[in-house]
Amino acid sequence: MLHSEKTGADITDIAIVHCAGNxxxxxxxxxxxxxxxxxxxxxxxxxxxxxxxxxxxxxGEDQHPESGGLRLELFDGTDQHLxxxxxxxxxxxGDGPESLQVFLSGCTxxxxxxxxxxxxxxxxxxxxxxxxxxxxxxxxxxxxPFETANEIDYTIYLFD
Numbered sequence: 723m724l725h726s727e728k729t730g731a732d733i734t735d736i737a738i739v740h741c742a743g744n745x746x747x748x749x750x751x752x753x754x755x756x757x758x759x760x761x762x763x764x765x766x767x768x769x770x771x772x773x774x775x776x777x778x779x780x781x782g783e784d785q786h787p788e789s790g791g792l793r794l795e796l797f798d799g800t801d802q803h804l805x806x807x808x809x810x811x812x813x814x815x816g817d818g819p820e821s822l823q824v825f826l827s828g829c830t831x832x833x834x835x836x837x838x839x840x841x842x843x844x845x846x847x848x849x850x851x852x853x854x855x856x857x858x859x860x861x862x863x864x865x866x867p868f869e870t871a872n873e874i875d876y877t878i879y880l881f882d
Contacts, residue, residue, distance in 0.1 A: 723857045737853050767809055782807025844868065
């Protein structure tokens, strides 16, 4: 992990996650882009999932929906693209992040789709915790299965 001299926040992270069933994830993240302003110096986000059938990718620049979208490319030659990259809404004149809008809707009793329930949140926190521990100790961190029906366990390998 590379940390900001100014804030101490981690700004560059790389981890290898080895899942039960031998699936392997490579996670890379950086926040070290040159900065002018939130609109001029947008975040570049690119996520790719490689599988036995092909590649699913989602990416672009936040604040510029036309800069990217969702793409599914299959080994059989199928290529589907859904244009539009929507990431964060943090402009001062905006309504705030969509995650906050959905939270507030749920608080007011409006029916919502909860795409990240408590178990997913728990797994995300456990993964981040293992990544930070691995970076600090230089050792592998094994995340034990959770006590639910659809458990996965995995090991974090973090590289400095």
